[in-house]
């Protein structure tokens with residue numbers, strides 16, 4: 001994702017890639033990585049504070065990992081740089097703290113569990129369907145290198161559905177798991193199932209059941225390119241914002 005995002009910014013008219021933050025590449029430039037044409041000489045930093053002092057970026061894009069992203073986002077806000085975050089795995093407490101920090105600093109920030117427009121539509125359609133069909137299970141399917149489960153998209157989908165779905169504990173009231181985890185994760189009484197397999201990229205089905213009927217809303221990302229128009233959109237939007245927005249559905 002990071003490599004794709006670097007390409008996207010470099011190709012986008014009106015945007016300039018001023019630097020890259022990579023915790024391992026000491027003293028290197030993009031040209032040294034071999035991933036980019038040698039004309040791409042943006043410096044690679046290992047410390048965000050130094051990067052910001054030297055290059056004064058408007059925006060920091062983070063596509064790293066769930067263990068590092070909270071610290072990166074907080075540091076960016078403290079340094080006065082607007083974060084655009086695609087990395088998933090925030091806790092509710094972390095989101096609340098970062099929202100407050102952005103408000104205090106009057107800085108725009110976007111945390112987008114999914115940048116793909118099709119995935120945003122899937123979530124919006126699922127929220128609409130849940131008003132009428134409150135029995136819902138989410139199946140998210142990803143490549144087997146993914147660190148967080150459930151996916152950020154699945155959590156966001158469940159949160160959006162919960163805003164409109166009448167409270168309900170699904171399944172039989174006396175159901176019993178004979179193998180732990182068989183019924184998936186419980187989010188307000190609805191279930192989330194995480195599949196991890198090589199060969200998958202990023203896929204999700206939201207299943208709604210009703211009397212004698214089943215509705216399935218499905219989205220598939222076939223490659224990382226599916227997320228890039230969303231990344232560019234967020235970079236453009238965040239510079240004129242003054243608060244943190246969690247989820248692209250709030251600004252599209």
Ligand SMILES: NC(=O)C1=CN([C@@H]2O[C@H](COP(=O)(O)OP(=O)(O)OC[C@H]3O[C@@H](n4cnc5c(N)ncnc54)[C@H](OP(=O)(O)O)[C@@H]3O)[C@@H](O)[C@H]2O)C=CC1
Nearest residue numbers: 001002022023063064065068086087088112113114115227
């Ligand atoms: N919002 C969206 O639409 C999407 C979000 N994602 C999310 O984006 C994140 C990245 O995904 P993906 O590119 O597939 O993951 P990868 O594992 O392929 O890439 C993550 C990169 O981050 C680097 N990294 C890890 N820790 C740090 C750190 N502390 N500081 C700087 N760099 C670090 C890794 O380096 P190294 O390998 O050397 O440790 C690696 O190069 C995940 O959280 C994923 O869920 C993914 C796709 C779409």
Ligand SMILES: O=C(O)C1=N[C@H](C(=O)O)C[C@H](O)C1
Nearest residue numbers: 088113114146151152153202
């Ligand atoms: O790790 C991934 O690959 C993805 N992560 C995001 C998530 O957790 O929802 C977005 C997309 O599903 C790809």
